[in-house]
Amino acid sequence: MQKVASKRWKLAEKIPPEIEQALSYYPAFFRQVLYNRGITSTEQAMAFLSPGEDFHDPMMLLNMAGVVERLLYAIDHHEPIAVYGDYDVDGVSATALLVETIQLLGGNVTAYIPNRFEEGYGLNIEALGHLREQGIRLVLTVDCGIRSLQEAEHARQIGLDLIISDHHHPLDEIPPANFVICPKQNGDEYPEKNLAGVGVAYKIAQALLRQRRKELPREGFGLDLVALGTVADVVPLTGENRLLVRAGLKELRRGGRTGLRSLAQAARLNLGALSTSDIGFGLAPRLNAAGRLESALASYQLLLERDIQQIGMLVQHLDDQNRERQKITTEMQKRAEELIQEEGFEEILFAFDESFNPGVVGLVAGKLTESYYRPAVVGHINGEYVRASCRSIPAFHITQALDACADLMVHHGGHALAAGFTIHRDRLAELKQRLAKIAFEQLGDLDLRPVLRADVEIPLGELHPEFLKYLYLLEPTGMDNPEVFFVSRNVRTSNARAIGADGKHLKFLVTDGWITYDAVAFRQGHWMEAGLPKEVDILYRFEMNTFNGRESLQLNVVDIKPAGGD
Known part of the structure; x- marks a missing residue:
């Protein structure tokens, strides 16, 4: 089983002229962005961009x-x-x-x-x-x-x-x-x-x-807690969920809950500008670490605790556990990759081991799905039982697949992209065969490469700082209301260097000969070894980078292809 080497880019369908006319109040790039989100009139756009807090009864x-x-x-x-x-x-x-x-x-x-x-x-x-x-x-x-x-x-x-x-x-x-x-x-x-x-x-x-x-x-x-849990659980950020998270982010930014304010400081987050991404990658992993390694009571206590000294101890405990969780995840992922090679299934990945930490199997399944773009099932074998977590891709509803095998399991449940189950060990082999058959039927004829969807293709020279004020109007972004992605082609690269621990990330400059931007590409440090081409096509987010109190525009590059590639 080979890791995913390339990704497919899919540009959004171009906005029809009549809808472009209906949204003419907004800049051209933003009309396309709104259309991509199903918005076809100024009235719809205003309701989406300024939704208020009109929650359902x-x-x-x-x-x-x-x-x-x-x-x-x-x-x-x-x-x-x-x-x-x-x-x-x-x-x-x-x-x-x-x-x-x-x-x-x-x-x-x-x-x-x-x-x-x-x-x-x-x-x-x-x-x-x-x-x-x-x-x-x-x-x-x-x-x-x-x-x-x-x-x-x-x-x-x-x-x-x-x-x-x-x-x-x-x-x-x-x-x-x-x-x-x-x-x-x-x-x-x-x-x-x-x-x-x-x-x-x-x-x-x-x-x-x-x-x-x-x-x-x-x-x-309570809205700060709603934003925290809603973002962490990766439910769609549309409809009322978006309103709840939008209001909850305001409450989080006020810093009224001392435990979360202290946790944000430990995660080196700017609480006053906290985003959904900060919750997903900064706060949530630390709060989840307690339940993954020991007991979730420490996280619960932090949310309600008011004593400053006790809060400090809890935050330190959670931060230490998060570092330990990262170490365990890396070790388990290495072992899981050995196991999936031994299993040899093409459309779905399985890794079960007695040494696995049951609190981290979901994270490892997610890492496998990201690396191989296949549904992944990772489980801890404990005596006669196996407890497993599953992660999947949009083309494969993992919980429906488990439902079709319900007669084999003690418990199961979840969502389209994530699930879990408990099964008797002696039934595990049959479950693997049946899930593999379902996966083959649904995925066997598909091009199993991840699809990166882009909103707008734009020459680098037409990217303007003013765009950011429109992008902020889309927040909070998340599942089913994604951040805006741009594509720019035939840009020249220079000053490339690896950054971060073990050189995992890439920092470089891009230019069209007229304008130059800083660019960062996380988890793409491998380009330094392969050799970053002088001319590339890039798919990226346009953002304001804040570092040590200084702000600068940058391109957060999600994928790089040699110029003129597929």
Whole structure:
């Protein structure tokens, strides 16, 4: 199995003249950018670029009225409530948000986040029994539970009231909980189907606070947590999600949550200009590191802690764990690459090993998918069970593939591009064969090279600093609302040098003979060994680089091809 050597560039379809006329208020390049995002009129453009904060009514979610009534009854009668979350950033953020909200309303509430290594993902029967023994009367799940049929039945049998809130795809049967909140369940008419787990939690918080007409401690209460979890969980940043993250970024930039402010400093991020990219590559990995290596409780505590000394200790702990996680990921990726060569499957990659850290298998699967552009399944073998994580490519819906093999697995679930499962070890060989067959049927005839989509092809000399103010209007960018990518051809390169640890990255200058720009190409230091051509075509983002308090324009180059290449 060879790593991906080249990528295909796909330029957006040119804007039709009538739509270009309809968007004539905007510069030519930006008309094309808007058209690429499905915007065909000035009215649509204004609504997209200045959307406000007009969130949907939370009571539109199926069962919300019952959830609010049951939670307020528990709060008023001082019933012990447990918010049961997942150990990733989405789940931890959602847990913190609802604990904070219930405390604000005077409730008796505690958090429960399962240990990845001892309990695995989602609801488990032992934890529910433990909570019942501790005197908990009501469990409210966040970011998990929608497929927990047996666990919900067990809660009913032991007299534990259960409210499930989740955003994952349900099975045909809904768990027998007291109430289930999930925008993806049948009969739910809520307009935004792609809320993250923390987005669903925020809707519950909104409904509770609105019902009590409770004055918020601050205007953007909870929205910083919503932005954090929504971006980290890589759900589409369109519709209401985009509004929530946009508002949440404002709250994050204010720095009101001391733990996140300190974490941003440790990650060397400029909090006042925090972006979705900063969350995805700076904050989220550090918060996720705790749950991947030990317990997610440290991340949860950081989000709610107010004591400066305690916050400092937690941030240092998370930063240390993140460095350790990076080291483990590198070692596991090397071993996984050896295993996939031994397996020899063409359309899907498998790597299972007893030495693998179960908290990092998802990251390694992601690295394999990025390197080979194939769906990847990486798992930890532990006695009679295997726990695995999957990452995929747009042409292969990994959760649907797992659904077709559901009879082999103990648990499974996820999204189109990411999933996880638990299986008995003796069934693993059959699962691999069946998944490989499905992958061959769906991917066998495709050109399996990643496609890089570009918005606009433009001569370098026509790139203008004023473009940046229009690009900022598209934020927050993310899944289904991508950053803008340009293509410029036949540009000359000079002053190329490797930068970063082990020379992994590339820094150089590009010019058309009239204008010159700094360019950086991350993870493309290999061009120094191969020899960077004197004339190249580049696909890039246009951005403002801030370093040591100084700002300069630069091209963030995603891909380089020799001039005139395919």
